[in-house]
Amino acid sequence: MPNRGGACELSTVRAEGGGEDDMRIKVVLEPGEESGYTVYVPSLPGCISEGETVEGALANIREAIALYLEPVEDDQVLDENALVQRIAQ
Secondary structure, rough: OOOOOOOOEEEEEEEEOOHHHHHEEEEEEOOOOOOOOOOOOOOOOEEEEEEHHHHHHHHHHHHHHHHHOOOOHOOOOOOOOOOOOOOOO
């Protein structure tokens, strides 16, 4: 658990996509200046959240990750001959 001395903690959260689509993502928790925690995902630029407790911050970042990774149909411009496949790690 991060201490109030300014240290941060690297944690892994499960971004749930439904069974086989689950993935583990590393997040960084940093104690706030006065209270609470800021949490961000180094591999997803701009994906950041916060919470009053570690558990709250992790719950909030799970939601932020899900929204960050949610496909937006307007962003997907595929050639009619494109092949789309799912891969697993």
